[in-house]
Amino acid sequence: MSAPLAAAPSWPRSWYAASAHPWQPRPPLTGEAVTDVVVVGGGFTGLSAALELAERGYAVTLLEAARIGFGASGRNGGHIATAYNQSMATIERLVGREDAGHLWQLYEGAKALIAQRVARHRIDCDLHWGYLLAAVKPRHRGELARSLDEWRDRYGYPYGRLLDRDETRAMVDSPRYVGGLFDEGGGQLHPLNYALGLARAAEAAGVCLHEGSAVTAVTPGPQPVCETAEGRVRARVGVLLAGNAYLKSPLPAARRVMQGRIMPVGTYMVATAPLGAARANALIPADVPVADILFVLNYYRLSADRRLLFGGLVNYSGIDRAGLARRLRRTMVHYFPGLADVPVDYAWGGNVAITRNRLPHLGRLDQNILFAQGFSGNGVALTGMAGRVMAEALVAASTRFDVFARLPHGRFPGGPGLRVPALVLAMAWLRLKDLIG
Numbered sequence: 001m002s003a004p005l006a007a008a009p010s011w012p013r014s015w016y017a018a019s020a021h022p023w024q025p026r027p028p029l030t031g032e033a034v035t036d037v038v039v040v041g042g043g044f045t046g047l048s049a050a051l052e053l054a055e056r057g058y059a060v061t062l063l064e065a066a067r068i069g070f071g072a073s074g075r076n077g078g079h080i081a082t083a084y085n086q087s088m089a090t091i092e093r094l095v096g097r098e099d100a101g102h103l104w105q106l107y108e109g110a111k112a113l114i115a116q117r118v119a120r121h122r123i124d125c126d127l128h129w130g131y132l133l134a135a136v137k138p139r140h141r142g143e144l145a146r147s148l149d150e151w152r153d154r155y156g157y158p159y160g161r162l163l164d165r166d167e168t169r170a171m172v173d174s175p176r177y178v179g180g181l182f183d184e185g186g187g188q189l190h191p192l193n194y195a196l197g198l199a200r201a202a203e204a205a206g207v208c209l210h211e212g213s214a215v216t217a218v219t220p221g222p223q224p225v226c227e228t229a230e231g232r233v234r235a236r237v238g239v240l241l242a243g244n245a246y247l248k249s250p251l252p253a254a255r256r257v258m259q260g261r262i263m264p265v266g267t268y269m270v271a272t273a274p275l276g277a278a279r280a281n282a283l284i285p286a287d288v289p290v291a292d293i294l295f296v297l298n299y300y301r302l303s304a305d306r307r308l309l310f311g312g313l314v315n316y317s318g319i320d321r322a323g324l325a326r327r328l329r330r331t332m333v334h335y336f337p338g339l340a341d342v343p344v345d346y347a348w349g350g351n352v353a354i355t356r357n358r359l360p361h362l363g364r365l366d367q368n369i370l371f372a373q374g375f376s377g378n379g380v381a382l383t384g385m386a387g388r389v390m391a392e393a394l395v396a397a398s399t400r401f402d403v404f405a406r407l408p409h410g411r412f413p414g415g416p417g418l419r420v421p422a423l424v425l426a427m428a429w430l431r432l433k434d435l436i437g
């Protein structure tokens with residue numbers, strides 16, 4: 001008999017959940033099944049991989065522990081940022097100029113893939129292009145200029161314009177910024193509706209979606225078997241692990257290879273009450289998402305119903321401390337003193353998976369068990385491509401997957417017990433640099 005679906009965790013209370021398109025829960029996996037590929041995780045990465053494989057004619061079963069978009073994909077800022085969370089110069093040092101070039105193209109391809117899929121599958125997710133990186137301190141202006149030089153001169157990026165203080169203020173009415181970089185190639189979307197749109201597209205292509213179906217074990221072999229509380233599914237071709245920061249490691253090799261190379265980091269968002277069109281337009285006349293470049297960054301944008309969706313704060317201790325929403329609101333008012341009277345209607349948080357070098361971690365646990373994780377805050381763009389190349393690599397040779405898989409990834413120091421305290425200390429130091437630098 002099926003477990004009652006209500007037992008499966010639903011989305012956290014957030015503005016995204018409140019404004020999600022209607023979604024009927026999908027039934028959990030029960031009994032025995034056979035498919036070509038099992039995808040574990042129903043976020044952007046898993047959905048992208050499932051869609052890709054179904055479009056190539058494979059039978060796909062996607063198992064999601066909770067609800068589609070339950071993880072970071074249904075909670076994030078919705079910012080589509082340009083370029084990795086690491087300088088291209090460092091990437092060149094890590095993997096050489098040629099692979100760095102491929103990685104640049106893959107990132108640009110990831111942004112284009114969002115546009116293609118949204119258009120092709122008519123996904124209603126408020127996708128818009130245009131992005132502002134804001135400088136809080138004079139030294140940030142130099143950093144932005146160096147990034148733009150790198151993107152343009154070495155990688156031929158066609159967009160990007162440096163802004164002085166007044167030009168920045170004309171785009172976002174905050175007294176805190178001393179300059180900015182306007183990027184026509186970045187963008188924004190409603191992440192949960194994008195995830196649900198991908199899920200519908202995947203189903204239309206033949207993917208079997210099961211919610212409330214946490215994979216508790218994966219038995220490797222020529223045809224790996226995934227087990228849930230009430231079902232088992234054998235995968236004739238292979239298994240793709242797309243649980244990222246939320247993955248409850250279902251097989252020992254995952255613990256060995258994947259854990260320790262990512263750190264789940266809490267980040268938080270609030271949504272104000274609707275501001276009304278006039279006030280919202282005066283606040284961010286350019287109507288673009290804005291992120292500063294502090295190490296512990298603040299990021300925000302206007303929603304379709306003219307709320308400010310403001311994100312920030314990182315909690316490396318893994319504990320959701322009380323009062324985070326209050327602190328975040330204080331930061332918001334610091335950037336926008338005029339919002340002091342505006343109530344916050346929603347506050348929520350989620351986990352981002354970061355890697356030590358802030359670059360994504362893709363690889364194989366076995367010839368037919370692949371994974372992708374550790375998008376380090378840039379997953380809105382990167383996950384679509386990661387899912388696609390992981391799918392490609394399972395069924396054919398994929399030089400694109402191999403380029404990602406060649407990125408070297410160290411472990412966070414300290415082992416399971418000490419990793420978090422060590423990171424908390426490192427982050428406290430970097431936060432201090434934000435404040436005094």
Ligand SMILES: Cc1cc2nc3c(=O)[nH]c(=O)nc-3n(C[C@H](O)[C@H](O)[C@H](O)COP(=O)(O)OP(=O)(O)OC[C@H]3O[C@@H](n4cnc5c(N)ncnc54)[C@H](O)[C@@H]3O)c2cc1C
Pocket residue numbers: 040041042043044045046063064065066067068069070071072073074075076077078079080081213214215216242243244245246247248249250267268269299311349350351352353372373375376377378379380381383
């Ligand atoms: C508050 C917040 C703000 C963010 N803002 C941005 C932003 O503005 N821009 C940006 O680029 N990135 C942002 N990110 C990061 C981005 O959301 C992630 O990189 C991206 O969504 C990761 O997608 P994913 O599919 O890999 O993982 P997830 O979306 O986390 O999906 C993983 C899924 O796997 C499921 N799962 C785990 N284990 C199992 C199992 N054993 N069996 C079955 N299912 C399982 C989970 O339930 C979950 O639904 C933000 C993240 C957060 C939390």
